[in-house]
Amino acid sequence: MYYIGIDIGGTTIKAGIVSKYAEILGTGSIPTIADEKCDQIITGIVKLCSKLIHDSHLFVSDIYGIGIGIPGTIDEKSGTIVYSNNLAIENIPIVERLKKHTHIPVLIGNDANCAAVGERIFGNARGNDNIIFITLGTGIGTGIIQDGKLLTGRCGAGAEGGHMVISCDGERCTCGRKGCWEAYASATALIRMTKKAIEKNPNGKLAAVAKEEGKVSGRTAFKAEKIGDGDATNIVNDYIRYIAEGIINLINIFRPEKVLIGGGMSNEGDHFIERIERIVMKESYGGERNPRVIVTKAGLLNNAGILGAASLCIPSDIKRDEEF
C-alpha cells in the first residue's frame, strides 16, 4: 500500500513514493516552468510518477493514491487549481486530467493544508482532531483541521490566516491589504525589520553578524541576540510577539488542541517555540479557565511537502501494525 506525494513549488516539482509508515521509497523532481502550458506540466508529472513507480519496482496497482500540494487557491471538491500566483495558472482541472492519464485516484490541496494533514498522519499531531498548522517562511500559510476535517472555505478560498490584519494600516502586504500577519511574522518581515535596524546602526553587532553572513537572513537577528546585541533582542522580541498575536487570534476562534509551527523559521529551535507559547498561554481568551493549547514545532522536516501531499490520500484512522 503506497502513495505518491507531489509537491509543486515555484521552482521545482518534487515527487516521492511514500508508505503508510512515512518511509520514502524514492523521490524525483522536475523544474517548474512558470510559463509552461498546463498540458506540459501534467505530462511532466505523469512521466515523473511513472519513473518513480518503475524505479521502486512497483506496479501502478500498488499505488493507492496520488496527493498533490500546491501554493494557491485550490477547490478540493472539484480538484481544480483556481489560481496560483507562483505558477501563473488559473482554473486547471488538474485532478481530472491526472486521473485520466494515471488511472490512480488523485487528491489535491493547498500546500499549507497538506502540511496540516501531514502532521496529523505522520508528524506531531498524530491522534489530534483539532489542530492549526502554521508555516513561517517567505510568507505565512495556515492549515486548519477541525473535528478531523480540513477547513478550506467555500471553493477552497479560506484558511488564509496569513492575510488576517493584526496591525490596521500597518505594513503593506503582497495581497494588497495593509497590516497582514504575513507582513509582520514571516521570515520576509523579520528580514525587513533586521535591515531597518542595521540602517539605523550600521556599526553595531547586528550589522557585523550580517556582514559575516554575507547577507541579512531570517537567522541574523537571532544570531546577534545570542551574542548580546540589544537591537537584535528588540527585533526578536517584537517578531515573536507578532507571531504570537496571530496565533492567539486563531486560538480564540478555533481553540484547537495544538498549534504546530513549521517553515524555515521553525528551525530557530525549542527556545523560540517556548517564547511564543509563553505569550500565547498568557493572552489567549479566558486564560486558564479555557483548555490549554499546546504550541509545538512541526514534526515533518525533510520531504515535508511530499509527505504532506501523500497524506491527503491516507485515511487518518488507517491501521498500522506498530506505531512509528
Place this chain on the structure above:
Amino acid sequence: MYYIGIDIGGTTIKAGIVSKYAEILGTGSIPTIADEKCDQIITGIVKLCSKLIHDSHLFVSDIYGIGIGIPGTIDEKSGTIVYSNNLAIENIPIVERLKKHTHIPVLIGNDANCAAVGERIFGNARGNDNIIFITLGTGIGTGIIQDGKLLTGRCGAGAEGGHMVISCDGERCTCGRKGCWEAYASATALIRMTKKAIEKNPNGKLAAVAKEEGKVSGRTAFKAEKIGDGDATNIVNDYIRYIAEGIINLINIFRPEKVLIGGGMSNEGDHFIERIERIVMKESYGGERNPRVIVTKAGLLNNAGILGAASLCIPSDIKRDEEF
C-alpha cells in the same frame, strides 16, 4: 410542535414559546440576579417555563425542546456554563439540571452562536450552510456556521472573533489584550472615539448633537455626519473601516456565503451595511477571483434572543408547509 427559547442576559432572563414559523405564542421574563445561587436561577427558569406553557394553553408534551442562549463560554457537548462574566457563575451543568425538572430536551449555546443559528432557521440566512453572524453592541460577538455546523471550538472556548487583535498594541480590551476588534468596532469603541473628538472640539457640530441627545451614544457620530460634520465623517469612516477589517479577516479564514450584522449598531441602516460591504469586497483575499461574500443586516430584530435560543432545538431541514 413548539419550542421554548430562553435568553439569559445580564439584567433579565427572557423566555418565549416559539413555533417553527417563528410565531411567538407568549413571552415572559424574570430579573437576572448576578449573585443568586445557581439553584435559584434554575428554579426561576423552571417556573417561567411552566407559566408560559400554561398561559399558552399548551401541555409539556407540546414542547419539543428548550434552547438557552447565554453570554459566556458554554460547553455545548456537556451542557455546561463554563463561565459567564456577566453572571458571575462557573461550571454549572445547567442542561442536566433543567432536563431533570422539566422533562423536556434542553440545549444551550453562547448568545452569538444562538443568533447565528436563529438567522439560519428564521432570519436572513435561510438556506445558507456557511455564515458568520456578528453582533455589534457593547462588545462584539461572533457566531460561525460551517457546512451547517456551529463552530464552538474545544470545550466551547472558540468563536471569539471579537477578541482577534486587529491593531497590535492598540486600545486595551476588556479581555486583557491590546487592540482587539471589540476595542475598535463595538458601540463602546465608537462612543469612546466620539467622546475623544468632542473633547478636542467642544464647540463643533458633533458636540452639539451630543448635547441635544443628552449623552454620547453609538448614534451621535452617525447623526452628526448626516448634518455634514467633518469630525463625525472621520469617526464614522474609521469605525466602518475597523468593522470591515475584522470581517475581512474572518472571510479570509472561512470564506462563507454571507456575513450577517446584528446588534444595536445594525440599526444604522442599509447605507451603513453597504459602506462596510464595499470595503469587504475590495480587500478580501483574492479579490474577484474568489466567490463573493454577501454582507447583510441580520433578519431577526425583536425577540432575536428568544428566537435564536429556540432555534438551537429546531433541525435546519425542518419541513414547513409554506415558506414564511
